[in-house]
Amino acid sequence: MRRIFLSLGLAQPDEPVVASALAGGVSSGIYRVDLRSGSYCVKQALPRLKVTKEWLVPVERVFGEIGYLRTALRIVPGHVPRVLGEDEASKSFVMEFLGPQFRNWKSELLAGRIDPAVARQVGELLGRIHAATAHDAQLAKQFANDEHFMALRLDPYLVEAARVHPALAGRLLPLVERTANTRRVLVHGDVSPKNILAGPRGPVLLDAECAWFGDPAFDVAFCLNHFLLKAAHLPALAQPLLACFDAMQGAYFAQARWEAQEALAGRVASLLPGLTLARVDGKSPVEYLSEPARQAVRGLAIQLLKQEGLSLEAIAACWAREFKS
Structure with a gap:
């Protein structure tokens, strides 16, 4: 170290680096x-x-x-x-290094400090990155990290959920195949509140080690999923958390002009319950859900996975009914 x-000239030769x-x-x-x-x-x-x-x-x-x-x-x-x-x-x-004026968004949400304006900023930020990188052949070549994305995201989340629930493999594995073969934009791959800092000038994205040129729907669904999970954990705050769900996707889709929005929204909606199930039965389950909440999330995710023609609005409405205070 x-x-x-x-080599960067950040330390002096006589200076200890600890x-x-x-x-x-x-x-x-x-x-x-x-x-x-x-x-x-x-x-x-x-x-x-x-x-x-x-x-x-x-x-x-x-x-x-x-x-x-x-x-x-x-x-x-x-x-x-x-x-x-x-x-x-x-x-x-x-x-x-970003100092204490940058607050971890996950910690803020779990503490009940829920501001849909931050979610709106995240949606706009993600939309701008996707829009600026859409159909860029040079970036597609640079970020052809298909094997990494499979090892970091698709296998431990969706494929693992299919291993745990073999009866749902017919629903989950096609999502894996479609996502793996859709290449539109530069994908972050881990747009989670734990990887976002709320700063004085807006959100800051961290931890892009899953970066891949692929399906923008994954980034959107991955982030929206966390509002659903936290609503299950904090049902008394389900309404503002679902307001974050609406604000984020609304700001994002306002930037999405590289493909038909109906097709993109359809991919996000069909992917979302698979990712929800993966956060209780995949290799990286969320740590904050109680066992009753975990069971409720699992049941609702399975129910939604089995539905055809799912929309984001229908998912939010279903979640609001299930977890209203």
Whole structure:
């Protein structure tokens, strides 16, 4: 680690470089380094994720994350951290450290501080990135990370849910195939509130190690899913959480002009209950649901998976009925 800071000119030769581990995340080692020149964040990819089930992933994914952050910085400056340098040998990189004025959005939501305006900003931000990268042949080549996306997202989420629920494989596996073969935009792959900081000038996207040129529906469904899960966890706050659901997708679709919105919204809606089921029975279950809430989420996700022609409005209405305070 000392080598990379010296090579970047961020540390002096006589200066100790000491890293302090930061909490959060299951896929990487994340550290804070305080030097005379300032504070920095170092991220190093792990070959095995820190979850109960075995989950092995290629460490080369770190270079996809670096590429995503640099690409997004050109499109939405100030809404992703700046990459300051990388180290191929250790599969790590240095980025700017964002201080306490940046609040973790997951923590805010779970604490009951729910602001649909933030969700609207996230939807607009994601829409701008997708719109600016749509049908870009150069980015499609740079981010042809199909194997990484399968190992990080499709297999541990949807395929694993099909393993747990073989009777639903006929619903879940076609979602995997369709998503894997739809290539439209630069996809973040982990648009989750835990990877979003609410900052003074709007949201900041983190943790883009699942970056892939693929289906924009995945990013949208992945984020919308978290409002549903938190509504199940906090039914007294289901109404403002579902207002976030509406605000985010409304702002996003206002930017989506690269394909027919009806087709895109249909893919988001059909993918959403599969991802919901995956967050209780996949390799990365959410940690905050009680067992009764987990059972309710599972039952509703299965019910929705079996429906044809599902819409986002129907999903939100179903969730509101199930989890109203």
